[in-house]
Amino acid sequence: MIETGIVSRISSQVPDLTGNIxxxxxxxxxxVPVLVYQRVSTTRxxxxxGSASLVQSRFQLNVYTxxxxxxxxxxxxxxxxxxxFVGDMGNGVHCYGAELENDQEEFVTELSLYGGxxxxxxxxxx
Numbered sequence: 001m002i003e004t005g006i007v008s009r010i011s012s013q014v015p016d017l018t019g020n021i022x023x024x025x026x027x028x029x030x031x032v033p034v035l036v037y038q039r040v041s042t043t044r045x046x047x048x049x050g051s052a053s054l055v056q057s058r059f060q061l062n063v064y065t066x067x068x069x070x071x072x073x074x075x076x077x078x079x080x081x082x083x084x085f086v087g088d089m090g091n092g093v094h095c096y097g098a099e100l101e102n103d104q105e106e107f108v109t110e111l112s113l114y115g116g117x118x119x120x121x122x123x124x125x126x
Contacts, residue, residue, distance in 0.1 A: 002057055002124050005089025006037060006082070010061075012090055013081035016074060017063075032113065033065045033074055040119070044126075054096060055126045064113045075103065075116035082120060089124075096123040 003023065011018045017035050024038035043056040063078060065071040082098045089095050101119040108115055 001091070002055075002089070002093055002122060002126075003037070003039070004091045005093040005095065005124070006059065006061075006122075008090030009085070009095075010035065010078055010081050014074065014077045017078070033063060033070065035078065036062045036064070053125055054123050056121055056123055058101065058119065058121045061118045061120070063116045063118075064108070064111075066113060068114045071105070071114040071116045075118060079103065079118055082118075082122070094125050096125075098122045 007021045010021055016033055020031050020033065021035045021037065024036055038060050040058040040060050042058070045052040045054065045056070061078060063071060063075045065074055079100065083100050085095055085098050087095060099121045101121055103116065103118045106115040106117070107113075
């Protein structure tokens with residue numbers, strides 16, 4: 001499962017987030033820094049012989065910290081852990097590349113947290 005692979009890959013490359021990488025439906029945590037992820041879309045290409053073995057999934061990864069500089073540094077580490085990566089995600093799912101689509105920033109006033117989003121597309125086996 002690609003979601004488990006994302007968690008495994010980021011955890012191994014960004015120790016500050018280990019144990020605090022959550023899917024969007026379980027984002028209730030008081031621990032920061034935290035990364036919340038969600039699958040935005042999935043494309044399953046077809047070939048003349050039927051379904052292709054590769055899947056293209058787009059994810060949004062949101063990093064939240066208490067300081068702006070910390071958010072920038074952590075977002076950069078997360079981006080570096082996935083962008084351009086080819087190989088085993090750490091759970092047996094093979095990644096054939098991850099492309100950065102967009103990144104942006106926000107300040108969540110009600111929580112006093114700085115947020116940094118990364119939108120990326122991952123080519124993988126399903």
